[in-house]
Amino acid sequence: MTEFPARYQTALRVAAWLGLAFVAMATLSPLGLRPTTGWPPSIERFLAFALVGGLFAAAYPRYILFAAAIVLGAALLFEILQVLAPSRHGRLFDAAVKLSGGTVGLIAGWLAVRWMPRR
Template structure:
């Protein structure tokens, strides 16, 4: 697989982890301070994890299983941690939406890197 430049790879990795941190904040913060877009919550969840998945796949294209473990593991962990938060609730359906978004993002990000690296 063609390589991305080291500088671009580093920037993608920093962006991926910052994106995951932002999703963690939005997922685990009290409802009163949680940022919203006005879209239905399932669309927000799917889109957020699709973005995280794409970022991690682009940041770690040679380690796609690592990227998948981080993204899908975070989806499970965040949903579990919501069960412990007094103002939040974790649901299996929400976890499924996050897994779906993360998987779509991982595939799209990995394919994009392969396509752009060849150009």
Template sequence: MNTRIVELETLLRFAAWGCLAVIAFATLSPIGLRPTTGLSPSIERFVAFALVGALFASAYSRYILFAAAVVIGAAVLFELLQVLEPSRHGRLFDASVKLAGGTAGLAVGSIVGRWLRRG
């Protein structure tokens, strides 16, 4: 494999795990520490998980099932773990928005990952 592609995959992997860590903090921290953009929380959730899905699918393009398990698993797990934080709540609707965003991101990232491997 081309050295440049390996370097890009490594960078994408760092970005994917870093993005997931930021989402975990934003999702599981007390509500007062949650960063906001001014957009609807549903849009924020969708975009955050679309981004992490695209990063994981691009970074792990040869292991798309692994990428999907991480993204989908994180969406469900983060909602379940919100029950442990008194100022937060886990809701089925929020989980479904995260799942939709993650799935859309995985689809886009999969296409990008295939394109990168061809290059």
């Protein structure tokens, strides 16, 4: 399996963790502070987790199970934490959308790195 050069690998890892932090903020902040795109919320959720999943898979291609545990675990954890937030609500459907997006992103990112030309 190929990997990106070290400087790109570091940038990917920083982007992956910052992306996850942004998703956490958007998911757990009060509803009025949640950024929106104007798209349906399910599409936003799916795409957010697909992007984060792709970043984690590309950043940690040799540790894809670690990347999956972080992304999919975060999807579940964020949904559970929404139950505790007074202005938010966690729903099983939302968790399924986040898990689906994260899985698609993980697979796409892992395949992109795997099919990358070898140096």
